[in-house]
Amino acid sequence: MAGGCRIEISYIDPEVYTSIVNHELRRSILRSLYAMSLDRPVTKQELADRVGIGYHQLVYQLSHQLAAFWTVVDEKKVRGTRLEYLSPSSPNTIFITIGRDGKIFLVDPLANLFGPLAKVGTRCDSCSSKEMERCLAYVKGGCCFTAEPSAEEQAVLAASGRSGRPTPVDLAILCALKGVASGKSCAVSIPCESCPFMRRAIRIDGLGEGR
Known part of the structure; x- marks a missing residue:
């Protein structure tokens, strides 16, 4: 695990923010990916098992909806099968977006905080x-x-x-x-x-x- 709490703030497109916050499965995938990766990179199958969904359902969400949030950090061949090991693209980042009224909205996967800053803290x-x-x-x-x-x-x-x-x-x-x-x-x-x-x-x- 990295040697501490490193807080980086990054802006997220409002549409991407909405697509995550309003979708329970995507929130669960991000939360699990960030949490499991504290210790080591994880395989897609390990992540699917933790979230409680099928492998192909996970791959679809990662590839089509959450592609900006993860990266392959290692690959291994096991019994002829290629295993990809994943980590968050920005493991230290808390994502924010600003509403039209100037209010701040937050995505902090590791802390499982998704929503208006005023509500989730x-x-x-x-x-x-x-x-x-x-x-x-x-x-x-x-x-x-x-x-x-x-x-x-x-x-x-x-x-x-x-x-x-x-x-x-x-x-x-x-x-x-x-x-x-x-x-x-x-x-x-x-x-x-x-x-x-x-x-x-x-x-x-x-x-x-x-x-």
Whole structure:
């Protein structure tokens, strides 16, 4: 498993967002792929078994609906059959899209969060205040943090139901929004031993299925 919680924010096309959030099977496939891949790449058959669907049904969804979210990282031949080992294309990424009213919508497969930020929250929300403060210290030492959120930035979060002290993911989202005009991006890295969410993710079934 990678050595920590590395948060990267990436934009997702609103139509792609809708096609995932409104489709239970696609959400389940993404959630399982991200969780199982914490430990090692997985085969399509392993992923199909975890989701509880047939192999060909999985292949159809991966090839036609979720092609941008996975990649083949290894291939092996077993008894004349070629096995492809898959991992997420962007394993550290939380995807966001912005609605017409300026509200933020989220796809965080590892945390099993799909929907409006105001409704589903962030992977940090289940952490204690003490845990949050420790992680925020890493965020503020990162390359994209320049100052505490301005009143305007706080209003952006408030419009999506995020009030009070921002979480590490909230700050990462603000960093991503600031980078739109310049085309710059920045990742927030928190060592695994210091990230409560990742510790919980690794423990669940040994595979990290989120919450």
